[in-house]
Amino acid sequence: MDRIDPALEDIELELFVRALRQRHGYDFGHYAPASLRRRVRQLVQTHGTGTISALTGRLLHEPEFVFTVIEGLSVPVSDMFRDPPVFRALREQVLPLLASWPRINIWQAGCASGQEVYSLAILLEEEGLYERCQIYATDFNPAALRRAQEGIYPARAAQAWSRNYLEAGGRHSLADYYSARYEFIKLDQRLRRNVSFANHNLVTDKVFCEAQLVLCRNVLIYFANPLQDRVLGLFRDSLVRGGFLCLGLRESLEFAPSGADFTALDANLRIYRRNVFTAPDGKA
Amino acid sequence: MIGCSAGGLGALKPLLRALTPPLPLPVIVCSHSAEPGTGLLVPLLARHARLPVREARERWPVEAGIIHLAPPGYHLLIERDRCFAYSVDEPVHYSRPSIDVLFESAADAYGAGLAGVMLTGASPDGAQGLARIRQAGGLAIVQDPADALAPTMPQAALDQAGADHCLPLARIAPLLNELAHCA
Structure with a gap:
């Protein structure tokens, strides 16, 4: 595993957040730091940039890269009828x-x-x-x-979602609301x-x-x-x-x-x- | 900071029972045994522990002398200001809460003032987090795989992170008591 120098990483993270805000208008400055740090580390790993600074470089110089970063930093998938x-x-x-x-x-x-x-x-x-x-x-x-x-969602989730739907007081079957094809389900538009x-x-x-x-x-x-x-x-x-x-x-x-x-x-x-x-x- | 998975309940009960109050340090437990939606782990472990057992609450400070449990269905993280944070990021090694996520954030928050304990489990989750704890100057304690119901997890921890102490379960709590009281 890569060694992490916490003080150095803090500086890099701050510059990354600043670049995202000043160049692209997305402000992550008031996000809970622990999760943000983890996601930025994941971006470094996924894109093989080695350092957060290199990630910041791509963010500044490649116009389309910001969308990849936003995707990596945004709240991920959920479930139907979770809880x-x-x-x-x-x-x-x-x-x-x-x-x-x-x-x-x-x-x-x-x-x-x-x-x-x-x-x-x-x-x-x-x-x-x-x-x-x-x-x-x-x-x-x-x-x-x-x-x-x-x-459109992966079909493997459908079983758990159907269970959730019924536990949530569903009156029919969740399958009435989607069509299944190959490994996916598509919700009734x-x-x-x-x-x-x-x-x-x-x-x-x-x-x-x-x-x-x-x-x-x-x-x-x-x-x-x-x-x-x-x-x-x-x-x-x-x-x-x-x-x-x-x-x-x-x-x-x-x-x-x-x-x-x-x-x-x-x-x-x-x-x-x-x-x-x-x-x-x-x-x- | 304790992580466990398969067989974890059986290991946690005697371990937590052997932690003696008043403990001047917080204990945080991440167990895969908690099924989402059920809140059964807290009362179950509370019956065996001599310290108070509580679910770690979002945004609330980590408290000394308390055993905090990671919530089912969420990752638990520690912020640098030593408050709990939650996330619903993807599961890690099919687990949420994940031991890696907890240990890595705790290593950032506590640095050398942290001991990570890996118990029995059938998943490699936690190994990377334990490595991060050691890297930050913290202590790694791993249950001897030969002594564990499911050796995969402690073995993965030994392979990836190594350990400062590799002990049978019965000797881990006495070590933690000693560490807590001389810290």
Whole structure:
């Protein structure tokens, strides 16, 4: 294994992050360092550059290389209906309350390859709400957004996903929603009819839409505390009063002041509602 | 910092029981035995340990005198400020949590003030992480493969990282107690 000089590696990592920000507009400066360091090391290994500095060189001089880097640094694939109790709670507790709004906007922030987008669409379809919904599925990685739009996944995952779907209270069989061919499954593209996929960077972009529900599971775990807090503020400002926020099953809100703007609907499942009385910028 | 896989429960129970309170250092355990979705490992091990056993909580500080367990379904990492971080990056050697991921980040965070322990297991996960711990000046303790229910993991660790101590299970806890109290 390559020897690592920690002090030297810190300098290289800082320069890499700076190059990414100044040259390409992607700001990883407030990501949780341990995971970021690990992913950058992986990029060094995958591309055989030997050092982070050499990786930075390619980033600066090869225009297309940034997309490879973004792919390597972005939140990876997920599963359909991951953590079935969460989707069951969305189905049984959240959707009936959402039904009181005539139009329902849902923001899936950091949708990665789209597994949760399709899970959500299926849920809404089965509960008879889909026609009133608009789902905004955003990610900062263009390659992931393309995969999400295609909805093609390895068939080997289908069995576990079917199990998840049923545990989450599915009314049919997951196989009703995809066609299988060779080693792949393709999700029914009708599930996409009310989905808009868009490029949005939680770190640098502003409020995306007025939403009744924001889903952002296991994305904030990659952000250091100040950035986590800022993005929670972004969700608060996007949500209507009483709107819902669904985070990953083990995410901690205790170190984010913005967490105080939400009240738990189910603390164990990390489902929250935006408080009716909050004063984001002293306004409301 | 303890990593184990197949047969790990059987090894962890006596090992954790033999750690004597008050322990002035934190203990962090990454076991592949935890199935995603179940939270059974914490109560199971709590019944055998004399120190408090808890799941390592996202963003919370590592605490001395506590046995922290890696959560099922997530990688556990240690930040330099000695707080826990989670990730859902791809499994390593089919495992999430992965011992490599934990050990490598812990080596960055603790440098020479860290001991990595590799117990029984049927996976090469952890070997690279243990090598990183040694490289950063930390101590590598490996269960003697002849003494392990599944020798693959300790053997891979010996092959890739070597060890400062290669011991039967029964002698590992006394060593850890001694290290903790003279640290």
